[in-house]
Amino acid sequence: MPFDERDEPAATAGPDEQYCSSCGEIIKREAEICPHCGVRQQQPQQKNPGLAAVLSVFFTGVGQIYNGQVGKGLALMLIQFVNLLLVFALIGIFTGFIVWVYAIYDAYSVAEKINRGEIEP
Ligand SMILES: [Zn+2]
Numbered sequence: 001m002p003f004d005e006r007d008e009p010a011a012t013a014g015p016d017e018q019y020c021s022s023c024g025e026i027i028k029r030e031a032e033i034c035p036h037c038g039v040r041q042q043q044p045q046q047k048n049p050g051l052a053a054v055l056s057v058f059f060t061g062v063g064q065i066y067n068g069q070v071g072k073g074l075a076l077m078l079i080q081f082v083n084l085l086l087v088f089a090l091i092g093i094f095t096g097f098i099v100w101v102y103a104i105y106d107a108y109s110v111a112e113k114i115n116r117g118e119i120e121p
Pocket of ligand 1 (some may be wrong): 023025035037
């Protein structure tokens, strides 16, 4: 007797759905409590991409920390500190600018991804 019967068809979460953090069933994104297992869902924090970018404009790495990526933010700060030292060797102006622009873009795009639930902060 082959085991070709499945309880449920393979399904993927739609744009207004997400996976339950406890049992993994597909539930509505707005659902506060999973109807399958009754576990309360952790509401994903909403991030403001514009604010994340602006924070990065003023201080590299702060936008990442705002997004909850503290390690990445501190790493970017450290890189910019090294670039600051390299300014005296002129090359730091170039590398510092690149990291600065990257950090602004990264802060913005990660905040959007957090809002879409694509990545955990
Ligand atoms: Zn569940």
